[in-house]
Amino acid sequence: MISLEVRGLTAGYGPIGVLHGLDFRVGAGEACVILGANGAGKTTTLRAISGVVQRAGDITFDGQAVEAWSADAIARAGIGHVPQGRGTFADMTVDDNLRVGGVLRKDVRGCANDRDFVLDLFPRLVERLSQRAGQLSGGEQQMLAIGRALMAAPRLLLLDEPSLGLSPLLTSQVFAALQRLRDQRGLTMLIVEQNAELSLALASRGYVLEAGQFVGAGSAAALMADDGIRQAYLGA
Ligand SMILES: Nc1ncnc2c1ncn2[C@@H]1O[C@H](COP(=O)(O)OP(=O)(O)OP(=O)(O)O)[C@@H](O)[C@H]1O
Numbered sequence: 001m002i003s004l005e006v007r008g009l010t011a012g013y014g015p016i017g018v019l020h021g022l023d024f025r026v027g028a029g030e031a032c033v034i035l036g037a038n039g040a041g042k043t044t045t046l047r048a049i050s051g052v053v054q055r056a057g058d059i060t061f062d063g064q065a066v067e068a069w070s071a072d073a074i075a076r077a078g079i080g081h082v083p084q085g086r087g088t089f090a091d092m093t094v095d096d097n098l099r100v101g102g103v104l105r106k107d108v109r110g111c112a113n114d115r116d117f118v119l120d121l122f123p124r125l126v127e128r129l130s131q132r133a134g135q136l137s138g139g140e141q142q143m144l145a146i147g148r149a150l151m152a153a154p155r156l157l158l159l160d161e162p163s164l165g166l167s168p169l170l171t172s173q174v175f176a177a178l179q180r181l182r183d184q185r186g187l188t189m190l191i192v193e194q195n196a197e198l199s200l201a202l203a204s205r206g207y208v209l210e211a212g213q214f215v216g217a218g219s220a221a222a223l224m225a226d227d228g229i230r231q232a233y234l235g236a
């Protein structure tokens with residue numbers, strides 16, 4: 001089954017075209033990565049899926065054409081987005097940030113279960129529940145941002161550079177949590193990253209984005225073995 005299917009996706013800002021016709025898909029339960037350097041269009045790709053930037057092309061989510069839907073409708077349909085730079089509410093407590101994530105849900109029991117799951121996934125957040133999000137370290141904010149997105153019970157999670165600005169230790173903790181989400185929950189994920197090593201270890205397939213176009217695609221193993229990719233993204 002296919003979770004997300006995108007055809008001929010273009011997007012940009014005003015007169016500036018950034019994406020020039022992307023075709024890709026994410027299978028249900030699959031973790032998929034889009035690798036790209038600074039300015040390649042990774043963030044714009046996720047924003048186009050979420051409907052927060054002008055876009056054209058076909059976007060099918062769980063069999064429904066969603067390209068004409070508002071950002072709000074897309075979020076309610078089950079696409080969660082963890083933005084670059086995390087986007088937590090700095091003046092709100094960790095606890096309230098999590099509450100906001102689940103605010104549209106009516107299943108109180110499911111919401112409580114997901115809160116327990118998030119705190120089990122990121123034990124660092126437990127001790128910090130009453131602290132303001134703005135006081136957290138970068139890595140803790142990344143955990144909170146992912147936790148908040150999970151509180152909305154998404155069926156597809158978009159992650160914008162979850163490793164950005166994190167120490168190697170925190171990065172590996174965040175990716176271990178994503179691995180658990182994939183293995184224990186079967187959560188479908190689309191990750192955009194510059195960290196090829198960790199993201200290709202998590203993902204089953206990937207695409208390589210350069211200047212708004214794909215210049216490569218394949219299984220994670222094939223991409224990992226590719227010399228050009230090793231040079232560009234693995235410092236090899
Ligand atoms: N709000 C905006 N207005 C105009 N141009 C923008 C805007 N945001 C991004 N761009 C341009 O779009 C292009 C792609 O940007 P995007 O943020 O999607 O890249 P990225 O791959 O996420 O880069 P990074 O790794 O630095 O986050 C860049 O040339 C950028 O300057």
Ligand SMILES: [Mg+2]
Binds near residue numbers: 042043044084160161
């Ligand atoms: Mg970006």
